[in-house]
Amino acid sequence: MFDNQEQQKFTIAVIGAGGACVAFLHHLVVSLAPSQAAALRVQVFEPRPCAGPGLAYQEDEETLLLNRVAETMSVSASDYSTFSAWLRWKSHHARELRPVSAANLSAAYVPRPVFGRFLADFFRETLDSARQKGLEIDVVPAAVQGIRRGTRYLIETPGARYEADSVVLAVGNTGARDHYQLGGHARFLDSPYPVRQRIRPLLGARRICVIGAGLSAVDVAVSLREMGYQGGIDLVSRGGSLPFVRGRQAQAHQPRYLTQAALIRLSNHGATRIGLRALGRLLRAELRTVGYDWRALFRDSADPLASLRADTGAAGEVCQWQLVLAATNAVVSTAWHALDAASQDVVLKRFARQWRARRAPMPRENALKLLQMIERGQLRLLRGAPAFDRSSADAISATTAAGTVRYDYVINATGSAQWVDTPQDSALVWQMLQDGLAVRDPRGGIRVDFGTGAVIDQHNEPDWNLRALGQITNGSYFFVSSLEMIARHARRIADDLLATLPYEGRRVIGQPTLVPVAE
Ligand SMILES: Cc1cc2nc3c(=O)[nH]c(=O)nc-3n(C[C@H](O)[C@H](O)[C@H](O)COP(=O)(O)OP(=O)(O)OC[C@H]3O[C@@H](n4cnc5c(N)ncnc54)[C@H](O)[C@@H]3O)c2cc1C
CATH class of the missing domain: 3.50.50.60 (FAD/NAD(P)-binding domain)
Structure with missing residues (x-):
């Protein structure tokens, strides 16, 4: 070639x-x-x-929002301004971007396809710079x-x-994993994306079941609503709770206890593994600096609707625990790597799901839409593992604690396997x-x-x-x-x-000279 x-x-x-x-x-x-x-x-x-x-970030409906404000989305590990700077510049030429770029980008949740446009542009410019x-x-x-x-x-x-x-x-x-072996059924969608092609054709349905209650399930529910869907939607998941709601953006938290230096010290510069107790102590101390009790962090809500109401009401304020968790990005991989195998196992079994849910909250505007849908009876949150019946060709039935319901469509929104x-x-x-x-x-x-x-x-x-x-x-x-x-x-x-690149001619590189362990 x-x-x-x-x-x-x-x-x-x-x-x-x-x-x-x-x-x-x-x-x-x-x-x-x-x-x-x-x-x-x-x-x-x-x-x-x-x-x-x-x-x-593929081309799709504008109802799909980034889960972080524009000023924190970037392709650079050191410069968070790449997207917001592009938005401001690009909107001089692309009129349709002006309403987005005119918003306060430190607080705005921009549609994901706009970020996709940025990525495509950035990719082309990178090719030019390389040339x-x-x-x-x-x-x-x-x-x-x-x-x-x-x-x-x-x-x-x-x-x-x-x-x-x-x-x-x-x-x-x-x-996504097909947890209930529904693959191949004409009324089963193995993924909601792109929602424009996959969800829009379903608007005539009377009742839709969405498997999952995380960010992808929120995408489906909000998109259906914005497309004018009038039927019912059930979000069925093991936990039965929606994602947390992102609080107001504020100055980044400066960690004092859960730091790279503390992890290096505890692990004796990587020579020994640490236990979950030791790591937990650092997280506890860090949360205490903002007056938050760590036990509340991993508590599942017994009343998801009450939590959604409370979260949505408080979303205009700064949420200190979210800032602490956001600051852990700098150390989370090192902390994970430093844990001993038994502790990693405990984390995966008991805390991982909650941690990820708390690290990826949804924008307040989506939470408000969901709340409205729940209050007017269009959306239900069903907890537990449903038993699906796929024997009918034109519907799939599901039995949960709430009874048996016949769905026109079932959409898998459980995210990447x-x-x-x-x-x-x-x-x-x-x-x-x-x-x-x-x-x-x-x-x-x-x-x-x-x-x-x-x-x-x-x-x-x-x-x-x-x-x-x-x-x-x-x-x-x-x-x-x-x-x-x-x-x-x-x-x-x-x-x-x-x-480790060769400067002339081709050779296969050996062990890298750089083996950094810190983020
Ligand atoms: C629905 C969704 C929403 C998200 N929203 C956010 C968000 O708001 N903010 C955030 O920070 N993160 C978000 N994330 C996390 C997201 O995964 C990362 O931000 C990032 O987009 C991942 O990029 P990627 O290149 O690894 O994966 P992808 O975006 O999945 O891209 C991988 C690419 O590889 C291609 N590919 C796959 N297999 C092959 C093959 N065999 N040969 C050639 N090409 C192949 C695919 O076609 C695809 O284009 C989201 C994730 C999902 C799934």
């Missing part, structure tokens, strides 16, 4: 062009020296028509079906093969697992080396030329469902690859 000169260059293949890829390329290009650029080639593989937005430094970044508009490891990597797409020296897996969010367990979850990662290029991490996703994101193979060896980013690394880093966290890891991988 390329002439000989191009073939000789050290080639990095990036699989997937969502937010993780944009963040990685940004950090790579910013730090790249022109002498390195001349010896390097990058190929990005992405089957979607547009590189940048990925799944979360100015002498680096060509090509986009191959195809899904990668397989990766084989020889002296170089062989990247297989339908009908073509490419070679690379280093691979960055940025395949993003995998499919924690593991790749079938080829449907991710054909590529499944193949890598089968071939031993990657192994399952019992904590979630695939195993990667904590410091470098290098994928660990069946022989327990980290492959320094095969790095992973995003959702599939959730077992190693615990909290990766936020672009801020992904951008931090992307910068680390970009810096690490650049530090």
Whole structure:
């Protein structure tokens, strides 16, 4: 596909062009020296028509909101202004963005497709910057079906093969788990996205069941309402509660106890693992600095509707515990990594769900819409695992504590699966697992080396030329469902690859010189 000169260059293949890829390329290009650029080639593989937005920020209804205010959404790990600066500049040319850019961006929850437009623009500009430094970044508009490891990597797409020296897996969010074996039924939707194509055709339904009550379920309920849906909606989930409501944006909390320095001290510079008790003490002390009792943090509400009312009422005020939790982004991966195996197990079984729910609250405007829907009887929150009956062709029935209900449609809104367990979850990662290029991490996703994101193979060896980013690394880093966290890891991988790049000719790199453990 390329002439000989191009073939000789050290080639990095990036699989997937969502937010993780944009963040990685940004950090790579910013730090790249022109002498390195001349010896390097990058190929990005992405089957979607547009590189940048990925799944979360794809073109869709404007009812889908970012779960963070505009001024905190960025592809840079160090500069949070990339999106808000773009919005202000872009709205000089794109009139339709003016109402968005005129809002107070430190308090505004912008539609996700607008962020997707930003990502697509940022991606194009990054390619331009790279070209100015002498680096060509090509986009191959195809899904990668397989990766084989020889002296170089062989990247297989339908009908073509490419070679690379280093691979960055940025395949993003995998499919949701089909917990109730409803797949294949004509009235079952395995994912709500894009809602414009998938949800809009359902407006004539009388009753819809949404499995899940997290942010994706909120997307479905709010979108149905805004599209003019008149029927009933049941959100069915084990916990029966909606996400928390985000409080008013305020100055960032400065941690005093739950700090990188404290974790390094406790773990004896990484030489020993720490127990949950020790970590809990740091979190408790940190929450005490804002007068919050840590026990309230992990308490599930017995009355979700009362909690929603209370949360929505208080959302105009600063919520101190949310600021403390937001500040943990700087240490959460290190803290997770420092925990001993038994403690990690306890966290996954008892606290992980609550932690993630509290770290990703919903915007107040969505909470208000849900509250209205509940109060006028259009939306119900049902707790417990339902028993589904799929025997009828034109409906699916579900039995919960509230009785048996016949639904015109059932929508799976449970979010990304924690593991790749079938080829449907991710054909590529499944193949890598089968071939031993990657192994399952019992904590979630695939195993990667904590410091470098290098994928660990069946022989327990980290492959320094095969790095992973995003959702599939959730077992190693615990909290990766936020672009801020992904951008931090992307910068680390970009810096690490650049530090070990050859300056002329192609060679396979060895163990990286940089093995940072701190965020
Ligand atoms: C619905 C939703 C809403 C979210 N909202 C927010 C938010 O408001 N704020 C926030 O910080 N985070 C949010 N997140 C978290 C989100 O995952 C990250 O912010 C970020 O978008 C993840 O980027 P990614 O590139 O890892 O994944 P994705 O966005 O999933 O992109 C991965 C890309 O890889 C491509 N791909 C997959 N397999 C292959 C293959 N085999 N070959 C080639 N290409 C492939 C896909 O087509 C896709 O374009 C949200 C997540 C979801 C699912």
